[in-house]
Amino acid sequence: MSDLSTRVxxxxxPDYVGKTVRLACKPLQRSADLVTVQAADGGExxxxxxxxxxxxxxxxxxxxGKVMDATTVKMMSVIHLGPDLDMKxxxxxxxxxxxxxxxxxxxx
Amino acid sequence: xxxxxDIYGGGGGxxxxxxxxxxxGSPSGGRNKEASHSLRPLTVAQLLKATQAHADAEWTVDxxxxxxxxxxxxxxxxxxxxxxxxxxxxxxxxxxxxRHWVDSTSEEDSAKWGGIEETKYVRVTGTLKTFxxxxxxxxxxxxxxxxxxxxxxxxxxxxxxxxxxDRGSSSAASASGAAASAYTSPQAVSxxxxxxxxxxxLQQKIIRFISAQPRSDEGVHVSSIARATGTQGDAExxxxxxxxxxxxxxxxxxxxxxxxxxxx
Numbered sequence: 001m002s003d004l005s006t007r008v009x010x011x012x013x014p015d016y017v018g019k020t021v022r023l024a025c026k027p028l029q030r031s032a033d034l035v036t037v038q039a040a041d042g043g044e045x046x047x048x049x050x051x052x053x054x055x056x057x058x059x060x061x062x063x064x065g066k067v068m069d070a071t072t073v074k075m076m077s078v079i080h081l082g083p084d085l086d087m088k089x090x091x092x093x094x095x096x097x098x099x100x101x102x103x104x105x106x107x108x
Numbered sequence: 109x110x111x112x113x114d115i116y117g118g119g120g121g122x123x124x125x126x127x128x129x130x131x132x133g134s135p136s137g138g139r140n141k142e143a144s145h146s147l148r149p150l151t152v153a154q155l156l157k158a159t160q161a162h163a164d165a166e167w168t169v170d171x172x173x174x175x176x177x178x179x180x181x182x183x184x185x186x187x188x189x190x191x192x193x194x195x196x197x198x199x200x201x202x203x204x205x206x207r208h209w210v211d212s213t214s215e216e217d218s219a220k221w222g223g224i225e226e227t228k229y230v231r232v233t234g235t236l237k238t239f240x241x242x243x244x245x246x247x248x249x250x251x252x253x254x255x256x257x258x259x260x261x262x263x264x265x266x267x268x269x270x271x272x273x274d275r276g277s278s279s280a281a282s283a284s285g286a287a288a289s290a291y292t293s294p295q296a297v298s299x300x301x302x303x304x305x306x307x308x309x310l311q312q313k314i315i316r317f318i319s320a321q322p323r324s325d326e327g328v329h330v331s332s333i334a335r336a337t338g339t340q341g342d343a344e345x346x347x348x349x350x351x352x353x354x355x356x357x358x359x360x361x362x363x364x365x366x367x368x369x370x371x372x
Binding site: 004005007062073081089093 | 257263264
């Protein structure tokens, strides 16, 4: 389905190359059009920024974007999630989403 | 029943399919009513996969009837029209429209719905409807989900309930077919709610035994519990289990230290 934007961590990215994903993460380092983020499982991912987008470095963000390769996501939009987010909970939830018992039945 | 119409129907007079039917006392009204008054957390993908036997039938997900539904997702677009407001909601598993019928005479309404903005996460509660070939949620309530954990809570809750519907249906079947069931001990098939299924077997037995007894303020004596659970002569084991249940607040002692009752 084209409307799908599956929630992923860095370990799941290689399975989604060419697809749209949602990546909850914490911004680590920003350059002009690239930001390095830490995904829910602790892995680092490069995010190609939209032009003129504002990233609040102290806030967790959810990047909706297209997976370019196993470690790069091209941002389509971004949602600020605020300064408090339990990343372990997020990662546990992501792993459950990808659990074969639930994935095709509830999340695709 | 009219009061439910007011609450769930919103301003537009769109009654939820289930309520009028169960109110009129259809033969299978008992179950229908229960389902149509329930509120189930779901993903959009589940809503898009829901099926309906015919146009007036109840919606079902995995063959379980759904009544009210609740989803958490991101508002993609908002189209405000004179009589209703259409929100496209994307929760990552799919997209669905949520329609809210506007009551322009009510100021309270505009205050309640005014805070919804595009790209924000919201929780939508309502009933599943179709218009032509398109599915939408007839929303009775939409509010911003300001805490990001609500989204993850919702996903986990949807998974939990899906599992519960799977497993609960089998336990419901065994409860209704109690006589024919393979269980030999009567307390095992008592109507103890599934909320206790996470407890160790002995604690479950104790809860199920107490709940199967006639209600009294005095509660149940520990010797009856020991007899029923087959732990006579092992006082330590049973007092251990009772202590744990008391720690969890599920059971309390009544007139003295050897009488117990359920907290709920």
